[in-house]
Amino acid sequence: MLDLPFNGTSSSAAQTERFAAALSARLEPGDIVLISGELGTGKTTFVRGAARSLGVSDQVTSPTFTIGQRYAAAPPLDYVAHVDLYRLQSLEHEDPDLLADYAGPAIITFVEWPAVGLERLESLGRIALHVTLAHRGGDERRIEAA
Ligand SMILES: Nc1ncnc2c1ncn2[C@@H]1O[C@H](COP(=O)(O)OP(=O)(O)O)[C@@H](O)[C@H]1O
């Protein structure tokens, strides 16, 4: 378990996965984690490490044809959900239930590019953590969590 606010530097994808696992120790079913940062900073890598630590055995990859993906996880969780809102400019013209499958009392939800969905997400669960990743040259990444 890591204290919040957390500030760290990662020098590899594996290390980012380990930070994600350590930060996930404080999550509870129903929690939503927002993950911000430019392309390639390691948002999906972070979700991969977090998901594994929460009992997901399937390989976590970026959602391609849908905005999200659910992975079976360890009890008491039903799923870890991974949502990526990168392609959406707004939720205004989307199905109101767009995010409904990806958050709930027995789900922990990780959201990349969360800004457009923030209001909707806040109504679906507790925003437990906001993680921000930034490039620091080469394989180094700044990781902040609060
Ligand atoms: N310190 C690091 N943390 C996370 N990813 C890293 C790091 N160093 C190199 N990488 C690489 O950067 C890429 C990050 O990709 P990804 O996690 O899909 O980013 P995002 O989802 O933010 O676009 C991967 O190819 C990963 O192996």
Ligand SMILES: [Mg+2]
């Ligand atoms: Mg990604």
